Amino acid sequence: MLASWVAMKDREIAKLLTFARRQHSRCLWGLVPRSIEDEASPLNGCSHAYLAADQAMLARMRALPFWQDKAIALYDKVERGMIEQGSSLVLCAFSATIFNIASLVEPDWHDFATHLPSLFTLLGVVTLMLAGLVVSGVWLVHNVRANSAPNGV
Numbered sequence: 001m002l003a004s005w006v007a008m009k010d011r012e013i014a015k016l017l018t019f020a021r022r023q024h025s026r027c028l029w030g031l032v033p034r035s036i037e038d039e040a041s042p043l044n045g046c047s048h049a050y051l052a053a054d055q056a057m058l059a060r061m062r063a064l065p066f067w068q069d070k071a072i073a074l075y076d077k078v079e080r081g082m083i084e085q086g087s088s089l090v091l092c093a094f095s096a097t098i099f100n101i102a103s104l105v106e107p108d109w110h111d112f113a114t115h116l117p118s119l120f121t122l123l124g125v126v127t128l129m130l131a132g133l134v135v136s137g138v139w140l141v142h143n144v145r146a147n148s149a150p151n152g153v
Contacts (some may be wrong), residue, residue, distance in 0.1 A: 002014075002067060002071060003017045006057075006061050006066050006067065010060070010066070013057055015101055016101065018101075019050075019053050020050050023104055027050060027107060028122075031121060032117065032118050033117065035052065040111075041118055041119065042108040042109065042112050044108045045107075045108070046104075046105040049099045053099070056076045058071065058074060058078065059075070061074075
């Protein structure tokens, strides 16, 4: 939310925010658990890309005069949490990668078949979506029939 406010006043934040949102959607909106921690995950590289954009936004917002106190507090809270979890001290294969906001990082789709946590999560999401469609269809048919039946029958 803070980045959205600052994006109205700073073009660089606006570009980073757009990239982060687009990249996050490419990574299935963070639905696959442990994508960032599991280097074998097909979503590991793209997850690092949107987190790199988030990190760049936080660093930039600390230097801007707009809501600077909130940006500094948020940056410090995130950094403290990372240090407590050991995240900022542990590097993985993509941590040192430089990301370009002009090009999105795609997941390694072919690796889904061999990475079981990602495969099961993806299959679960698809199953839930299909179940929702079936339930919606049954409900719609039931309501159409109930509304089209003559009164008293």
